Amino acid sequence: MNWATAIKGFKGYLRLERGLSVNSIEAYSDDLNKLYQYADSLIDKKSPKDFSLQDLRAFIAWVNELGMIPSTQSRIISGIKAFYKFLMMEDYIAADPSELLETPRIQRKLPDTLSVEDINKIIGAIDLSKPEGPRNKAMLEVLYGCGLRVSELTELRLSNLFPEIEFIKVTGKGSKERLIPIGGEAIKALKIWIELVRVHNPIKKGEEDLVFLNRRGSRLSRVYVFMMIKDLAATIGLQKKISPHTFRHSFATHLVEGGADLRAVQEMLGHESITTTEIYTHLDREFLRSTIISYHPRN
Template sequence: MNWYTYIKDYQSYLRIERGLSKNTIENYSFDIERLCVFLETNQIEVSPVKIKEETLQDFIYAVAKEVNPRSQARIISGLKSFFNYLVFEDYRIDNPLELVESPKTGRKLPDTLSVEEIDRLIEAIDLSSNEGERNRAMMETLYGCGLRVSELIALKISDLFFDEGFIKVTGKGNKERFVPIGMQTQHYIELYRKTVRIHQTIKKGAEDTLFLNRRGNQLTRAMIFTIIKDLASKINLNKNISPHTLRHSFATHLLENGADLRSIQLMLGHESITTTEIYVHLDRRFLKDIVNNFHPRK
């Protein structure tokens, strides 16, 4: 078996047994393919089963000249996962990266927007076009429910439970969760459905997809990024934002207004509470308020 055969088997494992998304699998695969290019460039002929720690260290040193510590850490983590898979499948008896440490990267705080900035973005949407009503409904949903962009474009009409005040969201690893949805967000979704979507010719297979492009098909991730970037440019917002910025803002504003981390974790669909804890670092006043409100010697 050559490298690409092992990679293909690994991709099947990630998709079927771990339930990872196509984007995540591509990211994992990219780092392994980068190692393959390094081996070919340096005329090193060795299989994944026989490669040793020294060769992998040489690759990591070479990568370190091209990328920042955060990217190095991601590459090392991805390769460790690949070799753990080979051990799991009995192709190898050890992981050659087991003792290799990732560089210290620190914790990067996510960018957020104020409520005023979010209002300005939404107010900048051109509502004279059909796409405008759709875009407003999407922006309200991203911010009002804290969705990932992949979750937004996959949202279905059958996932809307407005009578109960929830939507069903399919997140990473095809894990489902119910997220509360406010009346304002419900209003804009219904407005889009009843005034725009109802008049569209819908492609086969997209009948249940909530947000559609002008051809009646599911939107792409890139399209959502473009919409938000264009709105930021329109209001001269001097921040590098993306759909994820609205998700971060959702969590941050909830925390600032007194929501507990466990509730935010459930709504965001975070596997671990440590992922959600990053929002505590955004506003140190939250920690001070906890002591002032709950400690007996405040």
């Protein structure tokens, strides 16, 4: 078994059995290619099944010497562990050399968020007189109103909109579907885009069910959404570096600050583990302090 065969099989497993997105599969592949490059640089040119725990630790030391930060190293180790679990499942190896591979301790970085005022300013900066204006407003209203990932936004389907019951259905990581409540402002912006603007635009064959399309009737790229938000931030003079994910973080933070149940926020965000959602409880220290003062019996 050589590296090319093993990595190809692993990518097929991630796509067919794990249901991961193209971007996630490519990220795993890139990390495994680093291990392959390291193996190829060794005198004895080790194959995947020849690696021991000691070899994997030497590889992580090599990655560290390249200057990769702990979070990147942690992601690479996660990919390696998934790779060797796959090899075990397929009976390519008898023992998993990555089982005792330690993940570096990393300090959890709190995500950047926007205030409600900043979000209102950004959405208010959209020029609605331009052809793309109503669409861009609808996109940001849905992005913030539902806490979507950018890929979930660009892949949103007309058939998954249920404005009459104020819910939308999205397909997240691992092809997992979830229902998310959608508020009045987002519904209003969607209706204007879909019923008054989108109906007059040409639509490319095969893209008919996509909510957000460019002027040629094709799906929007993730890069477009990044650039749109960057330009709007510059328009209002916002100094903070933001991205579509900042709207998702802001959605979660504002819900938690408003007293929303953490399990409900977890469900809406599509987090597998509650620990991922718990990061939002650390974002506003003043909010937590005031909550304790207000509700703790000793206060």
